[in-house]
Amino acid sequence: MAARRRCSPTGRCWRPILAPDLIRFEDVSAGYGALTILDHLSATVRAGEITLLIGPNGAGKSTVLKTFFGLVKPSAGRILFQDEEVGGLSPAALLRRGIAFVPQGRNLFPSLSVAHNLELGAVTLPRALRAERCAEALARFPGFAERIRNQASTLSGGEQKQLEIARALLLRPEVLLIDEPSIGLSPIVSRDVFRLLRSLADAGTTVLMVEQNVRSALAIADRVLLLEGGRVVLDSPAAALLDDPDLNRVFLGRAVGAG
Numbered sequence: 001m002a003a004r005r006r007c008s009p010t011g012r013c014w015r016p017i018l019a020p021d022l023i024r025f026e027d028v029s030a031g032y033g034a035l036t037i038l039d040h041l042s043a044t045v046r047a048g049e050i051t052l053l054i055g056p057n058g059a060g061k062s063t064v065l066k067t068f069f070g071l072v073k074p075s076a077g078r079i080l081f082q083d084e085e086v087g088g089l090s091p092a093a094l095l096r097r098g099i100a101f102v103p104q105g106r107n108l109f110p111s112l113s114v115a116h117n118l119e120l121g122a123v124t125l126p127r128a129l130r131a132e133r134c135a136e137a138l139a140r141f142p143g144f145a146e147r148i149r150n151q152a153s154t155l156s157g158g159e160q161k162q163l164e165i166a167r168a169l170l171l172r173p174e175v176l177l178i179d180e181p182s183i184g185l186s187p188i189v190s191r192d193v194f195r196l197l198r199s200l201a202d203a204g205t206t207v208l209m210v211e212q213n214v215r216s217a218l219a220i221a222d223r224v225l226l227l228e229g230g231r232v233v234l235d236s237p238a239a240a241l242l243d244d245p246d247l248n249r250v251f252l253g254r255a256v257g258a259g
Contacts, residue, residue, distance in 0.1 A: 019046040019047045019048050019049055020046065020047055021044040021045070021046055021047075022045055022046060022047040022081065022082065022174075022175070022206050023044065023045035023068065023079070023080070023081055023175070023206075023208070024043075024044050024045075024078075024079070024080040025041050025042055025043045025044075025064070025068075025077065025078075025079055026042055026077050026078040026079075026080065027040045027041070027042055027076065027077040027078070028040070028041045028042070028067065028074050028076065028077035028078070028079060028087070029041070029074065029075050029076040029077055029230075030063060030067045030072050030073065030074045030075055031063070031072070031075070032072070036075075036230065037058075037060045037063040037230050038060045038063055038064065038067060038074075038230040038231075039060075039229060039230035039231055040076070040077065040230075040231065041060065041064070041077070041227075041230055041231050041232060042077075042231075042232065043064075043225055043232045043235075045175075045206060045208050046206075046222075046223065047206050048201060048204050048205070048206055049201060049206060049207070049221075049222035049223055050197060050198065050201045050207040050209060050220060050221040050222050050223070050238075051206075051207070051208050051209070051221065051222065051223045051224070051225060052209050052210075052211060052214075052217050052218065052221040052223070052224045052225070052238060053065075053208070053209065053210045053211075053224075053225050053227060054210075054211070054214055054217075054224060054225070054226055054227070055226055055227035055228055056228065059227040059228050059229065059230065060227050060229075060230040060231075061210040061227055062104065062179050062180075062210055063230075064208075064210075064227070065101065065103075065177045065179055065208065065210060067079070067087075068086075068094075068099070068177065068208070069091055069094055069099065069101040069177055070086075070088065070089050070090050070091045070093070070094050071091065071101075073087075073088050074087045074088060081094075081097060081099070081175075082097075092124075095124065095171060095173075096124070097174075098171070098172075098173050098174035098175060099173060099174070099175045099177065100168040100169070100171060100173035100175070100176050100177065101168070101177040101178075101179075102161075102164050102165055102168050102176065102177065102178040102179065102181070103179050104179040104180040104183060104210075105180075105183070106157075106160055106161075106164075107164055108152040108160055108163060108164060109152060110151065110152050110153035111151060111152075111153065112151065112152060113148065113149050113150060113151060113152070114144050114147055114148050114149070114150055114151075114152055114155070114163060115134075115148045115149060117152045117163060117167060118134055118137060118144070118163065118166060118167055118170070119134060120167065121166075121167030121168060121169075121170040121171065122134065122170040122171070124171070125170070125171070130170075133170045133171075133172075134170065136170075137166040137167075137169060137170060140166065140169070141162055141163075141166050143159065143162075144159075144162075144163065144166070156189070157184050157185055157186075157189070158185050158186065158189030158190075158192065158193065161181060161185065161189075161193060162192075162193065162196070165178070165181075165193075165196065169200075173205065174205065174206060175205070175206045175207075175208065176197075176200065176205055176206070176207050176208070177208050177209075178197070178207065178208075178209050178210070179209075179210045180210055180211060180212060181193050181194075181197070181209065181211065182194070182211060182212075182213045182216070182217075183212070190213060190216060191216070194216055194217065194219070194220045195220070197209065197220060198220040201222070209221070215242065218238045218239075218241060218242040219238075219242060221238035222237070222238055223235070223236070223237060223238055224236055224237075224238045224241050
């Protein structure tokens with residue numbers, strides 16, 4: 001039975017969350033050398049949703065993604081994916097479990113062609129399957145087909161970000177981690193990237209995203225986690241937070257504990 005929709009006073013509606021937890025952080029601490037960033041963080045990410053991480057600079061948002069993807073090793077606590085502990089596993093092992101990561105900034109090989117950059121996302125697949133998955137990516141991003149032999153450096157910033165996402169999708173990940181997808185992009189291109197992420201979630205991919213363009217990200221997210229000092233201090237439906245007149249104050253972490 002479908003859950004009845006709930007609506008905010010401004011008319012923004014959402015459905016009560018019924019999806020199961022796919023990812024769990026249980027009392028996780030992590031950082032860089034002697035610097036602790038995540039401080040006994042506990043959080044969940046539900047299957048098939050876009051979960052948005054927000055918070056002031058230094059709150060630990062990107063570190064959450066890096067720790068989950070094995071780029072930062074947790075010093076305490078547990079990270080579970082599908083009820084299996086994965087904290088401390090290598091990125092390669094996590095890729096095999098269906099987790100892909102699109103980091104912040106540009107992460108292409110600019111002197112290589114669009115085709116070669118795309119194929120790098122499928123090097124772990126059997127050769128016959130690589131061609132099939134690349135064809136799927138080109139069907140999803142038809143603009144690349146006519147520029148397949150061009151150097152990646154000739155693409156616009158938005159096209160490069162889409163190529164990174166396309167490459168990550170070649171393994172048909174169950175979870176897509178993406179850090180600041182709109183950084184450096186025009187508002188129009190950012191909107192296209194956000195629409196793509198929403199369509200991926202609607203098709204069943206779980207998306208865990210960090211994004212500074214909070215209002216635009218909230219418009220396509222299902223759930224938002226506000227981080228402060230390496231901990232989750234607010235867990236809310238994205239629609240409810242989008243309607244908060246003090247959103248900027250909440251984003252900066254100053255509304256925590258108010259009222």
